[in-house]
Amino acid sequence: MSRDPNRVVIIGNGPAALRLTTRLHTLGHQGPLTVIGDEPEGAYQRPLLTSLASGELRADHLRLPPHPATTDVRTGTAATALDTARRLIRLGTGGELPYDTLVLATGACPTPPARATALLHPDGTPRPGVTFLRTRADAERLTGARLTVLGAGPLGIETALALRRGGRTVTLVHEGPYPLHRHLSHETGEFLTRRLTDLGITLRAGRTVVSHTPGRSRLDDGEELDSDTLVLCTGVRPRTGLARAAGLRTADGILVDDLLRTSDPHIFAIGDCAELHGTAAAGIEAATTQADALAYTLTGTPTPYPPQPRITRLRAPEIDLVWTEQTDGQGESSISVTDRTRARRARITVRDGRVQGSEILGLPQAVSDVTTLVRAAWPLPTDWPGLLLGTRFGPYTEHADDAGGADAHACTVVCRCNNVTAKDLTAAWEAGHRTVTELAAQTRATTGCGGCTEEVQALCQNLTASRTASHTAGSPR
Template identity: 45%
Template sequence: MPDGVVNHVVIVGNGPAAHRLVQRLHHYGHRGTVTVLGDEHRPAYHRPLLTYALDGSVPAAALTLPPLPEPARVRLGVRVVAIDRRRQLVHTTSRAGTTALRYDTLVLATGAQPRVPDITGVRHHDRTLAPGVRSLRTLDDCAPFPGATVVVGGGVLGAEAAAALRRRGAEVLLVHDGPHPMHRHLDAEVGQLLARWLEELGVEVRGGRTVVAYEPGKSVLDDGSAVRTDNLLLCTGMRPETRLASAAGITVRTGVVVDAFLRTDDPRIHAIGDCAEPPAGSRGTVAAAWEQAEVLAALLTGHDARYEGTRAPVRPRLPGADLAFMGESRRPPGEREGTRTVTFTFTDRAGRRYARLTLEDHRVLGAVLFGLPEAAAAVGQWYAQGRPVPSDRLELLLGAAAVPRGEDELPGDAVLCHCNHVTKGELLRAWHACAGQWAALVETTHATTGCGTCKETVRGLCADASVRAAVQPPANVPEEVA
């Protein structure tokens, strides 16, 4: 085997990052064995879309990811309890007992675990959650919520969960310690638009408040008020799952520290996804996890690759709100290290539309958009590609600027569906394999099944491919004969 090519790869974790890594190892021709160890008893599923299962619009089975290519082996209900770096073993436990599994290369894809705030009454002495309290990390957490629900935390997940529960008909109170939901990402103008949208949906929003105590049936806020609580849903952030790495003596800061080749300080152990802390940021998104999986699969099969960060917009799953944000949108205008930074703002309070776009040398440095779905799609593509934007800024903000999408305009690795990390090349291959059938394309790739904002871009790409298929000569026919 060439240098850098490995035989037995063991992956700890069975989430989207691990699933993607196995797919890409197969794509790159990895001939060794791959063993995936998942502690849940169900097959891998698309965790970022959990709120669609929460609101009942998507059955749980629809989130299941496609079966992995052979000869990958997936062992469910298996928990890794220790790593023996010297002997290259992982020690596991399951209903069948304990065992040790040898690896040539070990990949940690252990994800993240919910942060549980210090609220009186939410935990038993053994650290398990009290009755009526849950977080939102697995499909089991999406079981129906009877009665009144208090959602603690107004970040992206908290806002998504509150809206999802309300769509299902629940009585929902969203308690958030910031001045408005998603205050770490959104300025006051768009934050107030989001709060108003949630309230009109039927979610009661209490900003600047925290829950300090809980008992079944009641929560107490920091202003002394008590609110009815049949369910307390904790959406108070995630922490990278690093305990295995730390116990094995691998360097951990916030996450498992890796270099641009996604290696820990043990060259036989790598980390990707929510548990990893690479030198280039963008941790905590499925786009970053899948791009890391792509890079690692290439490296483990002897190709040149390195992870240099991920540029992807964030589209909270709030159907009807049309919210998107990306990059740095709050940097003040001016010169910085030979670059020119400018910010454009568009506000339409009557129409509840808002856009803030920050450009650095004519490229999107950051943006926040609300109520502008076409602009969100356009700006998101320009940002992800890192290309100079059109000169007409208003046209761009209103979504009228042409979005690169055709076969000649975008590279094959351009990501068009960020929720499911589907590239242009993958879409075109699936389109041809599915004979241009839209339903089959969606079922095969899952493109457009997340936030839905990529639908027009994907349809446009397929339309371009259809035209080309109609006018190009048949394969293997000389041009002069055709």
């Protein structure tokens, strides 16, 4: 890549685009920089929409910081077509926009349910009383005291829990035998069902919604539910229409190489719309890492994107749950701990001494520690029972001499809603913000779903203890 100024245009105005413009600015990009977003408002945190729907957050709480002042940000502007030969973007507002380098950060769009004829208009938009949950406008449609959520994947569960926290009556309908059936074992799924039921959510497993009229949702077995609003949380798919129409190579997502280039060398893709090595990117962490790598590439230092392990943690303060996907075939062994009385379970699959897959429910310390092991690719500690039981085994101490160990811990994301790392929190603490409330105001950690509150509290306690011990050791005798 040349360091000569070039016109960079980013299609999409979410967290990935913001991260890219910020990093380009920091790295000294000199050319014109334009961001096109089809939503009327500026960039905001999409993962926090459930908290907006529950009334826990206001719309302004979701707002992301502005792009660097030199960025030309065009909201309410859709890109309708790409002319790759002339390097032009056709705009829905009329006219064309030239580019030297184009970055597609178009994200993902909702996947309609399989039996959607009676729920959606022919153009794919929801019928009255039915909504997806992908935009701020969608969140405003979640009205009424009784709501039905269709789909018990991560978003469906988070939405149901958020609405319940907001005092609504919620029924969660799922086509599978138990929530998250594609990711969790049957036993863990049963425990999750118990926890959801104990929290006041009515679950209808093995069912789907076939129609909705004002005040009523009808299931495929004929049961009718009192339902003011039906929320469709049936998955998302990468937005590839613009790329496909332009002749770029696509599969589930827009195909990119290790430098995040598409089949057109002048066009890149990052975030939920991109697919590398047969896997579509998912989540804000992957998008952030991709934006960082691409910023270096576009400013003269070609930097391959290091694929991240697929770690999913439920954004809900009521339930501590994480699962990581198997990375390459079957593990050598499986280790599990089950507490039926308290509906807690931890199960990991191990290969070559490292965690390959996991599912942990109801053990917050184990959730945190196993996530750290997977993200840092550290070996399983000698005290693996302590790991699964949630007894802090000190992974940062045991692996302190590992290459990159300290950096891996520092880069561990504590608050997934706002992408706040342990390093960010430690820096804020060192700057004098010593309580959870002060750290929240400084970094926004805990202001999303609240699920990281205990981790932030523990970090405060550990830093305070470390500072006290350091002062004691250094004091004259």
